[in-house]
Amino acid sequence: MPLITVTVAEIIQESPHVKSFRLVRPDGSPLGRYSPGAHIDVVGPTSITRQYSLCSTPDAEDSFSFAVKREENSRGGSSSLHELQVGDTLQISEPRNLLSIAPEAQENLLIAAGIGITPMLSMARYMDVHDIPFELHYFARCEEEAAFLPLLMDRCPERLHAHLGVTRDEQGDLLRASFVNSAEGAHIYTCGPEGFMDKVVEIAREHFPEESIHLEAFHPKEQPDASQNTEFEVELEGETHIVPADRSIVDVLQENGADVDTSCEEGICGTCIMQVLCGKPDHRDSVLTASEREGGELIAVCVSRSATPKLVLDYY
Numbered sequence: 001m002p003l004i005t006v007t008v009a010e011i012i013q014e015s016p017h018v019k020s021f022r023l024v025r026p027d028g029s030p031l032g033r034y035s036p037g038a039h040i041d042v043v044g045p046t047s048i049t050r051q052y053s054l055c056s057t058p059d060a061e062d063s064f065s066f067a068v069k070r071e072e073n074s075r076g077g078s079s080s081l082h083e084l085q086v087g088d089t090l091q092i093s094e095p096r097n098l099l100s101i102a103p104e105a106q107e108n109l110l111i112a113a114g115i116g117i118t119p120m121l122s123m124a125r126y127m128d129v130h131d132i133p134f135e136l137h138y139f140a141r142c143e144e145e146a147a148f149l150p151l152l153m154d155r156c157p158e159r160l161h162a163h164l165g166v167t168r169d170e171q172g173d174l175l176r177a178s179f180v181n182s183a184e185g186a187h188i189y190t191c192g193p194e195g196f197m198d199k200v201v202e203i204a205r206e207h208f209p210e211e212s213i214h215l216e217a218f219h220p221k222e223q224p225d226a227s228q229n230t231e232f233e234v235e236l237e238g239e240t241h242i243v244p245a246d247r248s249i250v251d252v253l254q255e256n257g258a259d260v261d262t263s264c265e266e267g268i269c270g271t272c273i274m275q276v277l278c279g280k281p282d283h284r285d286s287v288l289t290a291s292e293r294e295g296g297e298l299i300a301v302c303v304s305r306s307a308t309p310k311l312v313l314d315y316y
């Protein structure tokens with residue numbers, strides 16, 4: 001995927017550990033709109049590529065903003081971005097969206113924890129301006145660590161439910177209460193630490209159909225023991241290749257000249273998704289929804305494998 005060179009136009013310390021970065025094109029031309037919930041690849045100063053949700057106003061064309069939490073054990077990703085200065089340049093991808101607002105939703109419940117607020121912020125900004133019904137539940141350890149809380153309190157106080165310093169048990173009670181009180185046909189969107197999202201999804205399943213639950217993962221899920229992997233065939237554009245037990249589908253396809261883009265190579269960004277024409281995928285990603293997995297028509301070829309002797313794929 002072609003990258004775009006951008007300049008850091010503004011840096012804001014949003015909380016003790018979170019900075020936001022506003023990006024513009026060096027020549028001042030617009031970056032364009034993006035769809036709420038989208039993320040970009042950011043190639044940082046150490047050439048490490050990471051995915052970050054956009055959190056600026058989706059309809060504003062002049063700039064993009066994203067926010068980064070400085071991770072304690074950062075090996076150069078978040079810590080190097082925190083060293084950026086206004087005027088520095090970065091490379092980013094075009095926005096990609098795996099967390100779209102469901103057009104059929106009667107109400108939208110945005111459930112964020114910690115830095116998971118970032119995709120929810122762009123969705124809330126968009127829904128606020130476009131009169132789309134939503135409620136935003138924001139869980140954070142304390143007010144000081146809740147990035148963007150002052151902005152949300154200012155812009156949409158009647159939609160915001162800030163849950164600060166609540167225990168895990170209290171989280172469950174609050175989620176249940178909000179789900180019970182939501183409109184019929186509501187959709188749930190969640191982003192945050194894996195354990196938090198698991199809890200949101202588990203409780204949401206008690207109240208909503210699977211296709212109404214949407215999530216944005218930041219970390220890959222644990223992979224099954226690779227020693228159990230087996231060889232299978234993959235066909236693309238009439239050519240069949242063997243995928244050995246110790247190699248990924250995308251490795252084999254790229255080696256044979258296929259034009260498959262990748263980014264995270266951990267099953268979380270969605271860049272490598274391909275269409276399945278025949279065969280049954282063994283899904284190992286964190287990016288497809290449960291209904292997409294069950295549908296069996298898409299596969300993230302960087303991590304997923306085949307549950308049948310052969311998969312026939314096409315570009316997505």
Ligand code: FES
Nearest residue numbers: 263265270272302
């Ligand atoms: S490259 Fe990110 S999901 Fe496959």
